Amino acid sequence: MIKVASMVLKNNLTKITFITLLTILFLYILNFVTDKNEALANVENKRIVEVFKSPSCGCCNGYVLFLEKENFKVKQIDLESVHTIKQKYAIPLEMQSCHTTIIDKYFIEGHVPLEAINKLLKERPDIDGLALPGMPIGTPGMPGDKEEPYVIYQLVDGSFSVFMTI
Structure with missing residues (x-):
């Protein structure tokens, strides 16, 4: 994994792409967790x-x-x-x-x-x-x-x- 990341980060365009993908993945996970917590809160608030x-x-x-x-x-x-x-x-x-x-x-x-x-x-x-x-x-x-x-x-x-x- 570290070796792959090192190879990917060698050129600037690839670095930007890699960081963008990581950001999108992070936001997706954050959104999923938030939606799940809101759904649970709505059930609990009933x-x-x-x-x-x-x-x-x-x-x-x-x-x-x-x-x-x-x-x-x-x-x-x-x-x-x-x-x-x-x-x-x-x-x-x-x-x-x-x-x-x-x-x-x-x-x-x-x-x-x-x-x-x-x-x-x-x-x-x-x-x-x-x-x-x-x-x-x-x-x-x-x-x-x-x-x-x-x-x-x-x-x-x-x-x-x-x-x-x-």
């Missing part, structure tokens, strides 16, 4: 969520697709009775919807829009979770266009108050 839902719920599947599109890594947990998860998190009946999502230390009840989830995760308030009761038309996972403002509630120990209106 926030993991669990969605507890009925296996036959179509709008729940729509919400899962919405979360995946928004770069969440979703673990779906199909339950015969979703009431057990709602009882576990003390979600009052009037705040319930068809599915419950767990993200970090919070629950997200129903078809809560991304804007509210992002606000929750940015501010990290001392609450148990968020709820958008029922299945409002036009929310993520639900068909149709938004007809009225969505009132998202924050819950603490079963009590609730307005978190935000979208």
Whole structure:
């Protein structure tokens, strides 16, 4: 290898070619490593969520697709009775919807829009979770266009108050 390099470097044009090739090889390797690291970082940056839902719920599947599109890594947990998860998190009946999502230390009840989830995760308030009761038309996972403002509630120990209106 050293002998070949010595022979190659004897004339200036060959030296320039050799250095150029080495530079290209170095940049190629650097680019490959960087791309691989960025891909790994993107996978690691995906926030993991669990969605507890009925296996036959179509709008729940729509919400899962919405979360995946928004770069969440979703673990779906199909339950015969979703009431057990709602009882576990003390979600009052009037705040319930068809599915419950767990993200970090919070629950997200129903078809809560991304804007509210992002606000929750940015501010990290001392609450148990968020709820958008029922299945409002036009929310993520639900068909149709938004007809009225969505009132998202924050819950603490079963009590609730307005978190935000979208």
